[in-house]
Amino acid sequence: MSLAYPKQKFQDWCTQQWVILTGRKLDPSIHSWLIGPFGELDGIGEHFIYQLAQKENLIVSRDLSSKGLLDSFSLLKLHDNDIEKLPQSVIDFYEKTSDYNLKFNVHWNPVFKVFGYLVNRLFSQRINQLNIPTSSISEAGELTSEIIQLISTDSKVKYTVWLRKFRSTGKVIYSGVYRTCIIPSGVTYIQAIFPLPKGNATVVLKPSVGAQNELILDSSGKKFGDAGFYFLLNDSKGNLWGKHIRSFTDKLIVRDENGALKAKQILRLWRVNVARMEYEIKKHEVMKKAHNLRFIS
Numbered sequence: 001m002s003l004a005y006p007k008q009k010f011q012d013w014c015t016q017q018w019v020i021l022t023g024r025k026l027d028p029s030i031h032s033w034l035i036g037p038f039g040e041l042d043g044i045g046e047h048f049i050y051q052l053a054q055k056e057n058l059i060v061s062r063d064l065s066s067k068g069l070l071d072s073f074s075l076l077k078l079h080d081n082d083i084e085k086l087p088q089s090v091i092d093f094y095e096k097t098s099d100y101n102l103k104f105n106v107h108w109n110p111v112f113k114v115f116g117y118l119v120n121r122l123f124s125q126r127i128n129q130l131n132i133p134t135s136s137i138s139e140a141g142e143l144t145s146e147i148i149q150l151i152s153t154d155s156k157v158k159y160t161v162w163l164r165k166f167r168s169t170g171k172v173i174y175s176g177v178y179r180t181c182i183i184p185s186g187v188t189y190i191q192a193i194f195p196l197p198k199g200n201a202t203v204v205l206k207p208s209v210g211a212q213n214e215l216i217l218d219s220s221g222k223k224f225g226d227a228g229f230y231f232l233l234n235d236s237k238g239n240l241w242g243k244h245i246r247s248f249t250d251k252l253i254v255r256d257e258n259g260a261l262k263a264k265q266i267l268r269l270w271r272v273n274v275a276r277m278e279y280e281i282k283k284h285e286v287m288k289k290a291h292n293l294r295f296i297s
Contacts, residue, residue, distance in 0.1 A: 002235045005198045008041050012197050019199075019231045023243030024224065026232070033181045034230060034242065036202060037159065039195030045172040048195050049148055049161055058150040058158060065284075067147045068095040069162060069178045069190075076180065077188045082209040087256035090215050093281060097162065098147035100261075103280040104173075105141065106132060112274045132173065132275065142167040184225040190217055199233030203250055214255035221246065254281075 002025075004016035028035060039048050053060045070076070073083065073091045083091075093100055143164045150159040164174045177193040181204065190205045205217040206227040221228035224244040232242045247270050254263045261281040267274045 002237070002239060002241070005234065005236050008197055015231075016199060016233045016235075019233055019243045020235060020241050023231070023241050026240040026242045028240055031240075031242070033183060034191075034202060034204070034232065035240070036177055036179075036191070036193035036200055036232075037195055038199050038232070038234065039197055041197050044195050044197070045175050046163060048175060049150070049163070052159065052195075053150055056150075056152075056158070058152060061149040061151055062146065064098045064147050064149065066096045066099055067149065067160075068093075068097040069147070069160060070094045070180070071157075075188070076190070076207045078207060078209065085209050085213045086215060087213060089256045089259075089261050090254050093254070093261060097145065099284050100145060101282050101284060102143040102145045102164065103141065103282075104143050104277065106275055106277045108275045109273050111272075112269070115274075132277070143173065183227070189227055196233075199231065202230045202232060204228055204230065205250070205252070210253070212255065214253050217252040217254075219250045 002020050004013045004020060006013065026034070037048075037052050040051055049060060052058070073094055144167050146163045148161040148163055149157045150161065152158050159177050160179065162174065162176055162178050163172065165172050174194065177195075179191050179193075180188050181191040182188055183204065187206075190207060192203045192205065194201045194203075203219050204221070204227045205219050206221075208216045208218070210216050219227050219229055221244070223246075224242075226244075229245040229248045229250065230242055231245065232240065234240060249268045251266045251268070252263060253265075254261070256262075263279040263281060265277040265279070267277075
């Protein structure tokens with residue numbers, strides 16, 4: 001029987017062993033569309049970015065203006081008539097994400113509050129990743145929203161990281177690598193990769209345009225290889241494992257409401273709403289110049 005990496009926190013080992021026992025062994029050459037950066041044992045959050053840069057001899061480029069999660073919205077390969085329906089403000093946000101501020105609030109289903117609290121205490125606070133507040137927030141709290149590019153020595157962007165922190169505390173809520181991927185059916189989706197100790201949580205999202213001209217990113221999928229929430233890890237021998245969590249879904253809706261850009265994110269487990277997060281999205285007034293740091297292993 002394959003075993004998870006032994007020298008780590010017990011709760012991390014148990015989670016990874018569950019993935020090995022209930023998931024599947026992956027072939028990197030076949031499942032390259034799904035594979036993204038893994039975290040190390042000594043914390044994730046912002047520290048992960050510099051670890052990855054040092055490991056792969058990349059340049060960390062920060063304080064960027066007019067840089068987005070997507071270099072071009074056309075990378076999503078939506079139909080032309082769907083793109084024409086989208087407000088330009090939605091497209092601009094994804095192409096120039098670093099030019100925007102976010103305000104955030106969250107509302108929990110009371111049934112799942114204990115589950116959220118346990119995840120927060122056992123994992124999120126310790127590794128500084130996926131720190132969704134466990135108490136419902138009725139008044140919006142401001143998030144810092146930074147696009148960080150990891151650039152190769154030939155000046156190509158290898159990774160785009162979206163780092164979001166609470167401005168009041170500096171606590172990381174999300175630190176993830178964003179890119180497009182082509183799933184086995186040949187369709188282009190958005191991929192958000194959140195590094196974890198010796199692995200990652202990867203969300204594969206199907207893009208579409210709704211009836212009210214809103215952008216919808218939905219992780220609902222029926223099987224491995226579809227959109228969905230995936231855990232990936234390396235076991236104690238370096239073998240790659242993955243599990244598709246079909247019961248857990250993430251749906252993000254981004255729309256322009258009379259000139260105001262807003263987003264709603266719904267997390268569901270077994271088709272029941274777990275939490276609803278709402279965002280107000282506004283452009284910065286002042287842009288900063290890029291600052292580069294080189295890390296050489």
